[in-house]
Amino acid sequence: MAETSETQRGPGNPSSEVITENNNLRFDSSDDEAPEEVNFEDSKRSALQSVKDALEASRRDKKTLKEKRRRKQELFLEQKKRRLLPEDVLEEIDATPIRHDAIPCIAGNEVEKEKAMDSSDMKPIKEKARSLQANCSVTTVKHQITASTHQKVAMDFVQSRFYGQGTRRATNNELLSLNNKKGANKGAAFQFANTKLSTVERAKAEKGNKRWLHKNKLIST
């Protein structure tokens, strides 16, 4: 070591040599052995291995997830099965024939309907349904729902044509007040003349009256 330091310090030494020497020395000092030779094959293998591992892992994850889902599905099915009606009831549903009565005869059906309505709180949306037990019935609801929405649309149409925007409507109050004003025996506007007006409204009207008198200086206070 001491020697190297001397040579370094010695004048006239070609600098390039020194540097190479120095380089060798540094390798020696960091590791005793030469770096292991890693050939291309090995590195490729290891790289492939790691990729394989990753794929394997993801597949395993997927598999467990799948398993989980399957188990969940099974559970659902189990639950559903538990909730279903017993076999005999289902059979009974299939067994009862559908009654075709487009023209309902009032006498027969009415009593049953009444009974059903009395004993249960369900809405009376059951028409000509298969009768199950005393207060149950099966019926299609979809048609009725669409019918009622159509009816709603039609009603809205009439409402908008009569009382919608731009229909130039007044209020009944105005109509009656106009009659009071134009009639043979003249009177105040209907809202004031009407004695059945609620006290709140009347108080409000009175207040407005007072304010108007005040504003126009018709009253001395």
Next chain:
Amino acid sequence: MIFSGKLKKGTIRRIMGEFKVHRVRFFDYMPSGIRAIAFNRQTERIAVARVDGSVEIFTILYNLFQEKVIPGKEQRSIEALCWVGERLFSVGLSGEIIEFDLHNLRPRFTIDAYGGPIWTITANPQGTHLAVGCEDGTVKLFEILEDKIQFERNLDRKKGRILSLSWHPSGTKIAAGMMDMIRVFDVKTGHAIHRLLVDKAAGAPRDQECVVWSVVYLSNDTVISGDSSGKVKVWDALTGTLIKNHDVTKWDVLALSLSQDETSLVAGTSEGTVVQFQFLSSVLGKEDKEWVRTRTFKNHTHDVRALAEMDTAIISGGLDTQLVVRPLLEKHDVKSQASALRKAQFPHRRLVSCAKKAQLLLFQYPSHLELWRLGEGEEEGTPGEKVPVRRIPEKLLQLKAKGEEHIFCSAVSPCGEWLVYSTTSSLRLYKLQYENNNISITKVSKLPKVLRWAHQLCFSADSSQLFAASGRSSVHMVSLNPEGCKHKHTFKPKNGSTQPIHLLTVSENGLWLATANSDCEVHIYSLSTLKSHCTVPVYRSGVSAMAIHPTKNNLFIAHADQQVFEFSIELEQYTDWSRKVQREGLHLKWLERDTPIMNVTFNPRNPDHIILHDMYMFCVLDQSLPLPDKKSQFFNQLTLKSLPEQERKTRCHAFKVCKLFQPLMCVDVLEDHSLVVVERSLLDIVAKLPAPVKQKKFAT
């Protein structure tokens, strides 16, 4: 079921002559607007459909009288009515065609047309087919069979709702009013022949379509339309061209109706006016005629939505809820009852039931009942003065009807312990119990099977029996006990009439029962032998009210044409007084009254006094006094007041009319000899109606 003790406006008690009067103004009766009218020329009946889905049948023979009422139902909105012979059909926005059973007052059958909401229905002049116009743009034809109708086919479907239809009198073509256009269809092929385009109103928004609310197809191939731009247009249906355009209103023309001879046409508008057009030649003596606007009638404050033209009068109805029969004066030669303007504002049947002993009033609304206890006043007071109220009236009960159907009829027993109501398909009886200030209500669960529904209900005077009028003019008698009720007997008329009963009355002593049906028949049954006793000779006009005298056992009958009869049940003949009335005739002022007598009661203090009321007056009929002769003053109460005692006696006559309280819904006498008058102010009804149009009046 809601129990409520809410307090509302106090009654004013007045002492008026010999009666203490409960003036009741807390019945908030609200009629429903008129949507459709159909007139049957053969039977002279008017069918009226209201917005709440109820249908009423009026007769115009002798007087305008409401014969039958078919109660409505939630969700049933009727848009149009149509008579085919004596059968009545209706359609509505629920998409169903309903035929009504006018004997049992209920729908006979319901058929879904599967075309969405239906706006209109018309029968062809031959009476074989019905055409309905649907929301989805189809015109559907139905064949009319004996006891049903059957779908036949659709005409070509076009986009856009069909709001009005009219058949050509030959039955081969149909005109359909749609949005922005009228189409003329050939019935045989089902194809559209013409498309008549209708203009929008000037200044209307671009996206707002013109609605053809009504069309009429004439035999000379003219189509007349009324639309939302306020015009009545006359079209030539052969060439598809517009001939004439009448600007009628700034709002909508909602209804059209043609007279049978096709010389007169009326149009109803949103302003409440009815405009008449006539087919006249512009130059006298020339042949070429055209439609000329002639007259304008204003009998309505709100939109006129339905019209029908009779030969001698125009029937109109609208959202102001009144039915008006306006006579065409050129068709009448002399002034008579037929040439008077008639209005039906209140129903011609009772909606108020009075418990005489318990001092309770039962008010019938379409879907609920209210039970009120009358107030109490101080005992003393001078005649004509208000009496201070000691206890204000109290609402005891509000009972909501179960289900969708509206209430048909209801009654409270005289003792106030039983309450009954019926809809079209169910009858419910309740027992009421009062403990101090509490009231408890229990439903009687086991009713006899015969009590499924009733057209009219009535309790006996001692509240031990219930009478329910059922189909085919029969009456069921049911005895009431706290343990339960038992069916005792069913009374059936001997002649097997199928018409519904609209009036029931039981005598005070519980021996006689009288029924009146829509065929103007009055049957009397004996309750002691449980047999039919006799039948009153049939009079031409319907019975509007009747009652059996508590002591004399005479049946007093008031008819829709204002005639009154007294029939002795024991002798089975008209009484001498009744014969005298018929011989001498009633005063013209009495016969000219507008509304029928709605209730008959008797003064318990004086057996000669009969109390009658209609919408505008109540009258004490004193049978001991002479009848007014034709020239004497009829409304003479004020004159009599100013006369000295001696002269009064000579000028008195049998009819003592009081117009102090009006408009009246009910007048009844309680057991403590006080009088109950139930008033309903017309102004309050108007204040709650839908909005009218905004009209500018000069100098306001």
